[in-house]
Amino acid sequence: MKEKLVVIGNGMAGMRTIEELLKLAPEKYEITVFGDEPHPNYNRIMLSPVLAGEKQFDEIILNEDNWYCENNIVLKSGSRIIEIDRVASVVKTVDRKETRYDRLLIATGSLPFILPVPGHDLEGVIGFRTIEDVDLMLDASKQYKDAVIIGGGLLGLEAASGLLNQNMNVTVIHLPELLMERQLDHEAAKLLQAELESRGVNIITEGDTEALLGDKRVNKLRLKDGREIDADIVVMAVGIRPNITLAREAGLYCDRGIVVNDTLQTYDPAIYAVGECVQHRGNTYGLVAPLFEQARVCANHLAHLGYSRYEGSATATRLKVSGVELFSAGNFTGDDSTESIVLKDASHGIYKKLVLKDNRIEGAVLYGDTVDGAWYYELMREGSDISAHRDQLMFGRTHISDAGHGGQDSAAAMADDAQVCDCNGVCKGDIVNVIRDKGLFTLEEVKKHTKASSSCGGCAGLVEQILAVTAGGEYTAPEKKPLCACTDFTHDEVREAIRAQHLTHREAAMQKMEWRNPDGCPTCRPALNYYMLSTWPEEAIDDPNSRFVNERVHANIQKDRSYTVVPRIWGGVTTPAELRAIADAAEKYAVPMVKITGGQRIDLVGVQKDQLPDIWSDLNDAGMVSGHAYGKALRTVKTCIGAQFCRFGTQDSIGMGIDLEKMTWGSWTPHKFKMAVSACPRNCAEATIKDFGVVGIDGAWELHVGGNGGLKVRVTDLLCRVQTREEVLEYAGAFMQLYREEARYLERTAPWIERVGLPYVKQKIVEDDELRKVLYERFLASQEIAQKDPWAERTPAEQRVEFVPMKNVANG
């Protein structure tokens, strides 16, 4: 017989937990849900837009009645639980009906805090928590004209804005000096206040409510300074309190909330709790992102998987008042140990402040332009060292990296047909519709459904903004991002396990790390394969079926299912004999196009798959090898003419380029890796947009790292200057090895360096001579194994099965 799971609370946290649970163990429990409110589960964060008349209630429903039916969940809405009897393992409703449980999930949420001032129980005094509250406010707006909100925090201001939209006279009474004092600093709070006042909201700060006046219904509010304000309706938005009455009466240990451990278990092991009613490591949360993280962990334990832990959440906030862009995260005020960077443009209504400590972002407040909020938040959570691009940090990610969405920086202001994702042609309207229709909450889900931001990722910030405007304000990515849906481990944790447990085989690795899907998926398999090859080059066995087709067949697949063939041309220098061999091959195999590449090589485009081994064999015979133009590997080493011929050249760039390419070809890297060598500071080989760039100067070489010329243009950072050819090779090998060992799979050097910080790389490669030599040796050792021409290995007849049909039945 199935175990019985009872859920108290039909709200977002509870139902999210059930959704996660159904994904993991759909048949495990017989589930009964009790809900106070007589509705299906709705998106509470979107009550403000309903109040503002921008949305209807049915648009914010998350789980329709038929969802409960389809999943065999018994829903008892409008049915209040009044007692948990832990001895008998039953819950009791108002009408004394009992329901037995094997496991109980408490998700009772929170209650608005009602100030205990005289008159607080008059008619017309409400909180702002449920759809009933919204209905009351909407009704009031039709009959009355004066509304007062007590509390100028997130919720209060959203209520104010909504009631203003309903044509009421709105006054906000706020006790502290600054609006949203828990999220905003002085400047941002003042800008916000000015904006709201210009819209017609009357704001009284440092206003201390003494009493609410009226006979049956409220009609005035009196402040302690004697001022009286007309009030037909008073909305209390001074905070929420975890709803813990039931739990406390049942004898569960409670403090401010129901105290839970890292598995969301209460002091009674049969009882779990999630959401706003919970207190975890001393914190209570009122935002949606932490609730969802809790839901995921709790579901994992309810499903008896037992390997996931909740370690608390960092939170960021956005305000959902249309036309006001506001973002805040972390320690935004700063103290003696911090410094801040501030940008203020009053006439454009823009204010940004970043609080830094030890070159890391501690907090951020953005007003007016919040497109980079998600990025700053990511840098903050990752603890990235920002010193290398500190001077440009303020101008946002698009400034540092050139990927553009046409300068568009405000999701709310965009038209529905404006294109958001330029890679996949996705418009704002498409994204909004999917978010609404499918009830999406995360960037990952939007990516999956629309493909927006799934290619270059340049529009991720914008998509997050659209998500915030459409689905609710606070969602940001979880603290810890798993490698893929097959596991809860991050890239770094997976790699560390491979290293620490000496894992050299994919299946063993997946088993050890309790992968959810025995075969993994197209995201994790190539990553695992790479981590094992780079960690244990001498032992790990390359798994061709865990490689993307290009790396499996050593050619680049094209949209018409033909391939391209690029032989290696060392340092961009070729010979008449090689050119002749390439020309002969192109003619012999009727190659549709011969193209010069950006990396100083020649590309044979449009080759059919079954022709590949023959064409490779011909090129091998002329002394050429694979150029790895298809791989997460060393691509090209571009060079200028250099001192041999050029009148400006100070160094032999061609010789250096060839030496570098001979040393590094064949190495697999987390992502593609490009180099260039210029012979003088004119830098004709464009070395400063390469992963590793070398610029010759009189008597020395400058080494540059972390450049990118593709979707996000990024100029390299200067690593150091060295004197000799041997040093250039040693630094290049050591840098490449550090990148190979530490960057995450599919992370180019540019984002890697932005994540770990240039000082970190310098410390390992420049300052620590010992480590540099060790890294260089490890690189060379791995090259002993890696430097085999994949073309030559595949041209013998018995290796060709991959390239020919298994059977031809076309002729009957």
Added chain:
Amino acid sequence: MSDWIVIGQIDDIPKLGSRVIATAEGDVAVFRTSDDQVFALLDQCPHKGGPLSQGMVYGHAVACPLHNWSIDLASGEAVAPDEGCTNSYPVKVENGTISIAIPLAKVAAV
């Protein structure tokens, strides 16, 4: 109508891999999963016609190499949220020998 055609041995296809058979109406991709089941689909992704035989096989699905759509090997249906379907063909494996049922019209069309 269709007939069973013997196309080869199960060991001709690597685990988690695919081989194609050429037919008059284009290639058919034959997949072998990790649990040694064999499936056959028209070698064309319903999205942009990408060669599914070149994709990565996982579980009972394959990810198209062009734009990473996942296609269910048994039904030929794109895995949600993507939508679309490619032809699938009956396959049987007896004593390691793989046979496939392709409509005769397709085989003899040349």
